[in-house]
Amino acid sequence: MIPKVITIAGSDSSGGAGIQADLKTFQEYGVFGFSAITSLVTMNPDEGWSHTVTSLQADIVEAELKTIYAGAPLAALKTGMLGELETIRLTRRYIEAFKQQNVVIDPVMACKGTSDLLQPENVALMTELLLPVATITTPNLIEAGILSGLGELKSVSDMEAAAKKIMNLGVKNVVIKGGKRLAGQDALDLFYDGQAFTYLNNEKYDTDFNHGAGCTFAAAITAGLAKGYSVKDAVILAKKFVAASIKHGLEINPYLGHVWHGAYNQADKRMPLV
Numbered sequence: 119m120i121p122k123v124i125t126i127a128g129s130d131s132s133g134g135a136g137i138q139a140d141l142k143t144f145q146e147y148g149v150f151g152f153s154a155i156t157s158l159v160t161m162n163p164d165e166g167w168s169h170t171v172t173s174l175q176a177d178i179v180e181a182e183l184k185t186i187y188a189g190a191p192l193a194a195l196k197t198g199m200l201g202e203l204e205t206i207r208l209t210r211r212y213i214e215a216f217k218q219q220n221v222v223i224d225p226v227m228a229c230k231g232t233s234d235l236l237q238p239e240n241v242a243l244m245t246e247l248l249l250p251v252a253t254i255t256t257p258n259l260i261e262a263g264i265l266s267g268l269g270e271l272k273s274v275s276d277m278e279a280a281a282k283k284i285m286n287l288g289v290k291n292v293v294i295k296g297g298k299r300l301a302g303q304d305a306l307d308l309f310y311d312g313q314a315f316t317y318l319n320n321e322k323y324d325t326d327f328n329h330g331a332g333c334t335f336a337a338a339i340t341a342g343l344a345k346g347y348s349v350k351d352a353v354i355l356a357k358k359f360v361a362a363s364i365k366h367g368l369e370i371n372p373y374l375g376h377v378w379h380g381a382y383n384q385a386d387k388r389m390p391l392v
């Protein structure tokens with residue numbers, strides 16, 4: 119039977135990140151995706167592509183979760199942008215009530231291209247309630263600096279120190295995405311399971327068409343876990359998948375470019391969108 123997977127995340131109307139990235143990635147991996155939308159992200163071309171995040175009320179999210187969990191058990195769960203504080207509490211309740219395995223927490227704190235961080239209380243509650251029940255969390259360099267309390271991370275040894283601190287928050291595994299932000303020729307990510315560090319390397323592509331990379335990476339890990347891969351193997355496979363999606367990134371409009379989630383199965387159908 120096809121593994122069923124849920125994403126609890128925001129909608130990115132521009133189609134590259136959030137729920138849209140997750141569902142496209144699930145499809146590419148051959149798992150069946152469900153979505154509970156927590157917030158709506160819109161961008162205004164008349165105001166320099168400024169972002170607006172509109173959170174949905176938690177009772178709407180609860181109605182979505184009820185719908186989704188009415189069926190057979192789900193093989194994996196991913197979270198992204200979580201909106202209201204009550205939605206974070208609700209997510210924790212569902213993980214516990216349904217003994218949800220394979221929980222991937224992408225600690226989204228900002229949209230790429232903006233420096234507006236989400237509310238600190240949102241990050242604090244996510245850390246308190248979701249990391250202790252997570253299989254893995256997937257912070258980027260900025261998020262890892264915040265979660266670890268170490269601030270700006272500039273080197274691999276900074277990332278190692280941050281990974282150890284993040285493990286102390288109760289999560290079972292962490293992968294810190296050095297990505298484009300870490301200086302150097304490679305896009306290096308660090309996986310830590312509490313025992314050993316694994317260094318994930320890929321050529322750093324010279325592109326700005328990377329909107330949605332983080333969501334796609336976490337969604338690919340979720341799908342890999344749902345398919346029965348070990349956590350480490352799911353991360354290794356996801357790294358390859360996200361690298362291909364960045365390599366085949368697309369200019370979407372004058373303001374930004376997206377990763378191409380279809381880089382594996384739809385690569386030959388790729389064409390300019392204009």
Ligand SMILES: Nc1ncnc2c1ncn2[C@@H]1O[C@H](COP(=O)(O)OP(=O)(O)O)[C@@H](O)[C@H]1O
Nearest residue numbers: 258295297298305306321322323331332335360
């Ligand atoms: N220019 C790039 N070339 C290759 N891989 C990249 C590049 N930018 C990001 N990545 C990879 O994409 C994934 C998502 O990373 P990142 O873009 O830092 O996440 P986020 O969207 O959360 O900020 C990571 O595996 C990272 O190493």
Ligand SMILES: Cc1ncc(COP(=O)(O)O)c(C=O)c1O
Nearest residue numbers: 128130135136159229330332333
């Ligand atoms: C709903 C939503 N979630 C998450 C993100 C983060 O995107 P990325 O994968 O580029 O970090 C965004 C960015 O716009 C978003 O709109």
